[in-house]
Amino acid sequence: MNYFKKTSPFINLLVLFLIVNVILRIVLLFHPITQSSFAITEIIKIFSFGLLSDVLVFMVGSAFLWLYLLFLSDSKYDKPTGYIIFGSMLALLLYVTFGNTILNEYGGSAPEVAIIFISLKTMLFGLMLFLPTYRKTIRLVLYYITIFIFVLVIVQNAISEFFFWNEFGVRYNFIAVDYLVYTNTVIGNIMESYPVIPLFTGVGLITGLFTYFIVLHTKPFLNNLPSFNDKLKVLGTYVVLFVLALLTIPLMAKQEKSDNIFTNELQANGIYKFYVAFMNSELEFDKFYKTMPNDEAFAVLQKLHPGISAQSALQTINSDSTEVRKNVVLITIESLSEEFMTAYGNEKKITPFLDSLAEQSLQFTNLYAVGNRTVRGLEAVTLCLPPSAAESVVKRTDNKNKFSTGHVFKQKGYTVNYMYGGDAFFDNMQDFFGGNGYAIVDKKSFLPIEITFANIWGVCDEDMYNKAIKVMNTESSSGKPFFNHIMTVSNHRPFTYPEGKIDISGKSKSRDGGVKYTDYALKQFFKMAAQQPWFKNTVFVILADHCASSSGKTELPLDKYRIPAFIYSPGFIAPKHHNTLMSQIDLMPTLFGLLHFDYQSKFYGQDVFSSQYQPRAFVATYQDLGLIKDNVLTIISPVKQVKQFALSVETKPNVKPEFQSDYEEQPMPTLREDLVKETIAYYQTSAYLLKHKKLNQ
Structure with a gap:
């Protein structure tokens, strides 16, 4: 041979x-x-x-x-085989060039790459077919x-x-x-x-x-x-x-x-x-990051979370008021950077409804996303943990039966759903949420008549919200309170959406159009929700999963992690700007505090209105793990590196102080060891507890 x-x-x-x-x-x-x-x-x-x-x-x-x-x-160039193959290649090239393929639907450079590749293959086959004399040379x-x-x-x-x-x-x-x-x-x-x-x-x-x-x-x-x-x-x-x-x-x-x-x-x-x-998708924390003895790390954690004892995150949360069992709708909006909203300086008016809704809500104006991927945002609001090294828990094999926000709601007698307009198989969402007790409502749950528009990511936000209303109407008739977590998809490349809804065509495939349609669809959702009998007994939590971009001049550019977040519940939660530094992982524990829930917690996230809360925020990439505290950004990285940056506001004109989000990050020649220890303690202990399954239900 x-x-x-x-x-x-x-x-x-x-x-x-x-x-x-x-x-x-x-x-x-x-x-x-x-x-x-x-x-x-x-x-x-x-x-x-x-x-x-x-x-x-x-x-x-x-x-x-x-x-x-x-x-x-050589035989594939014989007649008529060669001509049949060449004709088929030409037909494929014409289809990809002029037809509406799945590559066109996705957008980006995929169609151009496919056209170039098929063109080259067709041209070379044609040369070898019609110029047999030069076949060996070619x-x-x-x-x-x-x-x-x-x-x-x-x-x-x-x-x-x-x-x-x-x-x-x-x-x-x-x-x-x-x-x-x-x-x-x-x-x-x-x-x-x-x-x-x-x-x-x-x-x-x-x-x-x-x-x-x-x-x-x-x-x-x-x-x-x-x-x-x-x-x-x-x-x-x-x-x-x-x-x-x-x-x-x-x-x-x-x-x-x-x-x-x-x-x-x-x-x-x-x-x-x-x-x-x-x-x-995992990095062993002990192997790649600076560490301290476990006893010392947990001792530091106990000072930051006084309710914790021993090597665990378990603590008892007690309220001094009667629990409020209101329905809760959590909406995580794809890639909603703070820079899109008017309050943060945007002058394009692409979020008119969100701008209005925020002013009617308890608005957290100094909140940071933990990462720059959807799975990071989902992990943050579901598990309320500092971001793990390497990949999110959502995408790991050991991602089930974790102590989660859904678990707390189920203990309180709620029905719990995760709603996603695409296929929840993507990014391991189905495995994660299903394995943590959530019922899944995704594109597979839709009847053909319920889909008016879809692209590569799934149905448009309006279709998802229409489906959510139907599900919630059914749930409310059961007499049980519900918790529904909705993840949007429309503000994502290729930024296509139904025509005639906003003044930017979906055919333009622009980020501004994606944002404005997302805002429009949310407005339609609230119009429908306001007409439902369960509306007045429902708390709405709205925030971004992450920013639209994460690139910057530093390892962790803070303006690329600041996200809008607010809680809307007329007659129950008064509108207010809350400017205390906080993390994405704190939002749901804060909501539990507003609902006066008593529960056993394993969350690292805290109720920011608690007297024990110490302002700080977590930001991370896959390997750089950061802590913001006392106007200092501490970053721990592989090969046991530690860096610190002093933070000073770079003021944007015509933006209120609480919405200023640009910071100059100046390297600190001398490290603040207390903040270094706190950073290591947070990440080391959470990695240890995850590894040893001590954050399970």
Whole structure:
């Protein structure tokens, strides 16, 4: 079989991959950060198990190479097959270019990328079909490009693993996954930290050299393509090897159980470690962040939360008044930055209803979102915890039976729903909310007649609110109070919505249009709700899940975390501006305080009207964990780094003092150790309690 001979590109690339990884292991073994000695048995294990892991990972990773090689053929250009294929490709190109595909519905650059890719494939196939004399030359050029790409991936991955080890002393973990999320920041950091031009030039030259020798050595394969029968045989062989590799790779990973952490890391394959990090989405706090003894961390936490005792978050919340069992509707609005609202300085008047509603509500004018993803906002208002390192609890496997706001309501006899206009399978919402006792109302619950408009994210907000009204009417007839958490979707790219509702066309796909339609739909919801018998006995909590953008000049730009939040309940809660610094995790405990609930709590969030409340807020990315307190921003980061910034307001004209949200973040040369300890205590103890399942119901 040509595919397994020494002239096969598969064999040549496999050999290159193995050689590069052996060299990489040797370099990492002697790297100054690898502060460990190794027994001869450990070195044998590192290189033998490592080599086998590399072979298995390549077997899986080479699937795209096999597809390319299997489709190399001369017979597909014969008549009439070649013309049928070419005609089909042309038809697909016309459809994608002029038709209304799902790519157009989503927006962004996806349609352009698809058109360019299909155009190139069609053009190249046409050239090889109609210019048979140049077919071998064209194929050789394309073969060079293909081999170059595969070699580049191998070389670039080795270089990336070296720099990652140079910084963190481990193979890829969730920080590497995080780098894909914050691409602009990472590229900027690379540009500033390393000699980019010489580095990339070197990578290009090495890749080009390896590509030249591989192509030269494998030309016999290209000039003597296997027959169709040979391809079927080799495909069957490869499928068996592929499945075997898939099953064996996790077993190899389980052999990484040495007491010497460096042995485990060197033995591992970095690409598989990246995959595991992507799937598990966790960073071990104790390993990557500055810590203190657990007893000391919990002692600090107890000073901040006097009701807590021992190594737990359990505390008793008592009210001095009779409980009020009003219905509660929590609406988390997608990407509603404070900057969209008039009070914070926006002059476009794109939130007229929210502006009006806020002034009729208890408005929290100094509240910060914990993160910059929807799952972070959902985690904050549901679990009331500081943001966890790496991925949100919502997307983790251990995300069920947690102590949640829904659990408190259920203890009080409420029906509890999570309502989402899209498919709750997205972002693991169904698994999280369903696993924590919420009934799910999502797009799958809608009848066709209930959907007037939908895009890639789900039904428009008006349709979701119409459905919510129906559900709440049914719930109210049961005589039980209800708690319904509604998550909106319309203020999200592609920003499409029904025409004729606002003065900005949905076809413009603009952020301003998305915001204004979101505001319009909310107004329609309150118009309908006001006509329902349960309205006067209902408290409405409205806030953003996160801001529309998180990029800024600093690691945690505070203006990108400040969000609008208010509680509306005419006749029950008086309108007021509350300017005390607070976090997204405090909103629901504050609501419980307003309802005078007595309950056993495991929340880190607090009632901001309590005499024990100490103003502070949490802000974070996937790896930078921050605490705002006393006009200081403290940030703890991987590799046990700590930074502090003094905060001073940068005043915006024509904006009231309580709505000023821009801060200059000035690095502090001397750290305030008390705030460093508080920051570590908050994040370390919450990570410990989550890990040991002490925040479960």
